[in-house]
Structure formats: C-alpha cells, structure tokens
Amino acid sequence: MEVTEPAVAKTLNEDGVGVAEIESNNGGRGWARNVERELKALGSVRCVVKSVPQTQNKEACILASSARVTRHVFMPQGWKHKYPEFYRQVKGYQKKGKSKHDDGPDVRAAIYERVANPKKSGVRVRTA
Structure with missing residues (x-):
C-alpha cells in the first residue's frame, strides 16, 4: 500500500482525472482515504475520490x-x-x-x- 497509494495518486493527478471511484469493500475505504491524502500532498484539487460499495457478486x-x-x-x-x-x-x-x-x-x-x-x-x- 505504501507503494500503490502514492503511485495511484500520482497517476490520477498526472492524467487529470476528475473523479476516481474506489471500491469501499474489504479495506477499500481506508485505501481511498490514503489516496486522497496523497493527492492533497501533491497539491491536486481536481480529482474527487469516491468510495463506492460493491454489493453485487x-x-x-x-x-x-x-x-x-x-x-x-x-x-x-x-x-x-x-x-x-x-x-x-x-x-x-x-x-x-x-x-x-x-x-x-x-x-x-x-x-x-x-x-x-x-x-x-x-x-x-x-x-x-
């Protein structure tokens, strides 16, 4: 996670992503919060991170x-x-x-x- 969270934030920021939807199941909500924190550390204000539950099989x-x-x-x-x-x-x-x-x-x-x-x-x- 210490590798993927900053890498995902960097990619979202560099690619100009407006909304990133991250599954909130099985620890995904915490991971999404960490990606959001990494985005803020990069100075990104464009990307909104949404935690979305996945209820389907x-x-x-x-x-x-x-x-x-x-x-x-x-x-x-x-x-x-x-x-x-x-x-x-x-x-x-x-x-x-x-x-x-x-x-x-x-x-x-x-x-x-x-x-x-x-x-x-x-x-x-x-x-x-």
Whole structure:
C-alpha cells in the first residue's frame, strides 16, 4: 500500500482525472482515504475520490458482462508488455473458480457497467 497509494495518486493527478471511484469493500475505504491524502500532498484539487460499495457478486458481474466487454472494451497496443500482470489476469480468467486473481476482469466489468449505465452509476459520459 505504501507503494500503490502514492503511485495511484500520482497517476490520477498526472492524467487529470476528475473523479476516481474506489471500491469501499474489504479495506477499500481506508485505501481511498490514503489516496486522497496523497493527492492533497501533491497539491491536486481536481480529482474527487469516491468510495463506492460493491454489493453485487464479483463472479456474476464478470460473467454477465464478458461478451459486451470483449466487444466494446479495447486495450491499448502493447498492453501485454506494458501491464503484464493485468494481461495475465484478463487472459487467464476461468469461470469455474480456477482464477487465483480476478481483479483485471473485475475492473473491466465495473468500468463497462459504469459507462453502459451512466444514470445508474452517476457517471457522466461525453458523446461526440
């Protein structure tokens, strides 16, 4: 956490993120507070950190959105090498409990759900 909290805050600040939603389950609320503290230490006033509870079953969300995510979520060129652990999690996910790490598929499903259902999530989506 002492590595990821400052790194996430730095990335949020450098990328000009306006709102960062962080799951509040299993210690996530404290982690979100620490990221917010790190942002303030960087002098960031733009990014708002929101702690959001996740009440849905993670595996069910991943499976329910997998076809839509596959069709509509595009990863940047070279992501296999730039984000190797994330790549392994996404490409190695198996639906029958054999996946040790499912954070990659989980975050892709969550992002898709927020973009696909902006009224439900409170996220504003810009259209061209």
